Amino acid sequence: MRFAGWCVTDLAHYAYGINPYEYFMGGLKPDWNKIYGCCKGKVYSMVIGEIDSAVDRSKIKSVDYDGFKANFSKPLELRKIDYREHPVFAFIFAEVDADNMDELQKMLHADFTPYLSMK
Structure with missing residues (x-):
């Protein structure tokens, strides 16, 4: 996951329900199985x-x-x-x-x- 300018990083909030800055700074890893389940389709x-x-x-x-x-x-x-x-x-x-x-x-x-x- 990368940071991007002009609001692009915020797309992760809408798509995956995560804040990439918090995940990066905290060393957190998304639960991709859970995310896939709610975002499928x-x-x-x-x-x-x-x-x-x-x-x-x-x-x-x-x-x-x-x-x-x-x-x-x-x-x-x-x-x-x-x-x-x-x-x-x-x-x-x-x-x-x-x-x-x-x-x-x-x-x-x-x-x-x-x-x-x-x-």
Whole structure:
């Protein structure tokens, strides 16, 4: 298990119910058999609401976070990001059934521009 930046490490919390920092610092090992039993058939993801580089971020008036969140049948947490500082507006953690990956496939090629209201 590795640490990662920009909220990626938090995916372990949603997927496995563990805090990787605590496990690393405490020398703990996950109970993978127990985790497999409760997570079987589920996929946990983090999707980044990236702003296209052609968009002038200084002209963004607001973001439709509810509309972005509505793309997911089981959103676990939405984290709003300051789009004036970063080229993303949100991170969302979501759970999907492993045998129905359509909503995640859709996100791979999604244009998030419609969620931005411009000045």
